[in-house]
Amino acid sequence: MKILISNDDGYQAPGIVALHAALKDIANVEVIAPEHNNSAKSNALTLAAPLYVHNAHNGFRYVTGTPADCVHIALKGLLEYRPDLVVSGINNGANMGDDTIYSGTVGAAMEAYLFGVPAIAFSQIEKGWANIDAAAQVAKRLVQQIERERMLQGEPWLLNVNIPNLPLEQLKPIKVCRLGRRHAVERVITQTSPRGETMYWIAGAGGAKDSGEGTDFHATAAGHVALTPLQIDLTDHAHLGTWREAVTRLAASV
Secondary structure, three states: OEEEEEOOOOOOOHHHHHHHHHHOOOOEEEEEEEOOOOOOOOOOOOOOOOOOEEEOOOOOEEEOOOHHHHHHHHHHHHOOOOOOEEEEEEEOOOOOOOHHHHOHHHHHHHHHHHOOOOEEEEEEOOOOOOOHHHHHHHHHHHHHHHHHOOOOOOOOOEEEEEEOOOOHHHOEEEEEOEOOEEOOOOOOEEEEOOOOOEEEEOOOOOOEEEOOOOEHHHHHHOOEEEEEEEOOOOOOHHHHHHHHHHHHHHHHHO
16 A cells, blocks of 8 residues: 655644654555645645755655645656555644635645545644644554555545544544534734734634534544545535526526
């Protein structure tokens, strides 16, 4: 099994180091990750500037771009092979509910999925890397199970996995969940620069709005690892008919 690993916290982050250490025992793994922290970059690609790839002292390669850049150039020119699986993470903090729209961790995995490669995004619930080795073992076991079940063949899939910051023996079994929802983000933070200009900082994410049973928020709060299958189709299928009728009326009135 050949696995490409990336992330959004940068190639030196404890999460990607732990993930590499766990997966290299069961697969041929290669790390191609951003040079710097790229949190909340989603699926952004760098189109107006060149990208450079450098070799790190630990054998990882790092890219002067976004998480999606890393996977894109890896799959479309940098690697001399097609990986069986792309794994992103382990992220420093949760990627649940609305977070998945913004997440660079999910963005890296989604880029692989768009190119037909199965992919998993792994995140820890709390920041700070507590029990990161336990989270890496969860990732290893899930990948092993996926390989045993022969799920790497056939149609590609995209998984979002969130792991509580608990010792391995305290983590509860994986639950398959839907995404919850968050409240609106907090008000932006304003400060005055040394030059007297107003600076704006994006504030922290809001609290859980939809955290009922069956959601990723509910599962992780109870100590379970939350696994959510994701898809790309953003079409509002339920309201296609409504909009067709509206457009028809609009056309008739012109």
